[in-house]
Amino acid sequence: MSVVEKAPPAPAPAVVHRGPVTDEHGRRIRVWELVLRYVLLLFVLALTVGPFLWQLSTSLKGPTEDIFSSPPSFLPAHPTLHNYARVSDTIPVWDYALNSLKVATANVVTNCVGSALAGYALARLRYRGRRVATLVFILAMLVPAESIIIAQFTTMRELGLNNSLVGVVLPGSVGAMNVLLMRNAFLNLPFEIEEAAFVDGANVWQRFARIALPSVKGTLAVVAIFAFMFSWDDFLWPLIVLSDPSKFTLTIGLNYLHGTFANDERLVAAGTVIAVAPLMVLFACLQRYFFRGVGEGAVKG
């Protein structure tokens, strides 16, 4: 499903030779069309990435620099990390980052383990009630989280887990969509290999861990990345379940920072940069899986 993987390879040599630029079918692209395309691409680039850079630039401007000037000054005159130091003086931003990291890591582990096991059970194992189990996950996927969030909150209170990081993790700890993604991945594996292992005396666990699981690493990576991104970015649920400021995740902490120091744009800008930087690095390194996840998720969703 990956767009990047599926797209036909670009004719790189033609580019290197500074010859006419051609499309994927080897046809020449007219010069004016090429220019028009790049102009549009740069325009959209300014619209999509520009706001992030403006935020970065604001966060690097010192207290004496005018951030409201018109026409605007895009680059800080004297770049300084002063605002980042101020953020950590104002709110315990590194504790919040650590909380977010804990929640996201836990979410990755539970989703990978839980959905791989359940997906394997749905795809490969024969037992009574398998159809019902599949239906349970399909129904769960169709229920919008926002429509049950109050009941999730009261459930957490009943379990005594509200206002804890465990409570933040639990509802999304084994996503129904991830289970179904893993199920599909296992279904796409040829049955014969596992059959051979069975003949050789491998039990269920060995077949799962040694043969099936290593063959679906790509889908598992997609599950891991989306679990990380989802919980790092999540806002509504932690906002509802966490009330103690010392337990805040980064998104809730940022919301608090904005609510209390809305007029200090440099401070809020520095806070948002801290929150978004880790994901940008992750995205830059693992783009392939991000795109692949969109394709698989959309087909399922």
Add this chain to the structure above:
Amino acid sequence: MATSTVSRVRRQLPTSPWLFAVPGLVVTGVFILYPFVSTVVNAFTDRRTLIPGEFVGLANFRELLHDDMFWIGLRNSALYVLGVVPALVLLPLLLALLVQKNIPGIAFFRSAFYTPVVASIVVVGLIWVWLLDERGLVNSLLETIGVGRVGFLSDQWLLLLSAMAVTVWKGLGYYMIIYLAALAHVPRELHEAAAVDGAGAVRRFLTVTVPALRSTMVLVAALSSVAAFKVFSEVYLIAGPTGGPAGEDTTLVMLVQRTGTGLTGRVGYASAISLVVFVVTVALMLLVLRADRREES
């Protein structure tokens, strides 16, 4: 020989299959299905966060009919669908066409256009609050070109419009990737045939690309309309937790959050609103899919 092995594999019924599925089933049961049932039940009670509550029949729903805030929320969530969905069906498609050709550097542009999707909605919301500020970048640019400053964050309707713009901005890259995957399957011969017949780029877009991508467009419409109706974060961050000074920008999910949480939360009433969210969401999905089928026949 082979078939007998298969049937032996299939016939075995140890306890382990259930052990495999148990973690997933328990989480789904306790944190999705039980809360769903509990939402339905609570909607007919006067339960509060700290008070168990009693069965009150349709009282919550009768109250909804006379609750101005509920109608404001319903109106805003519905407006959100109307405002956001056409933009999210069309703009990402145009963007996908723009990044489809493998010209030098295109991989960079594709990734760059996707960055708003990766960022947290809180980060995105706060970035735009600053951009649209009375003294922010957008207004200083508008002033520089002589348009003058616009109070994006002070007018009730401009606030809602700004939040919609943020939703569209954040969603562009996501739907672009969905369209890109679909575009790869549009047969090139169709385009060539149309070109031979003398159709220009716009005409080919309307007569070849759009019909070929119709099911993808329906999918995008379904996904984006469901997401738009459930909007919370964008409006919460841009119009503030109260949804504008007098709450006139409140959306339904914001109302659910405001009514049902905290120690004094009216769980029963919030559950009734939640049920409305659920029913409308499912209805939207069915509506879009039905429209698809009707067009097909």
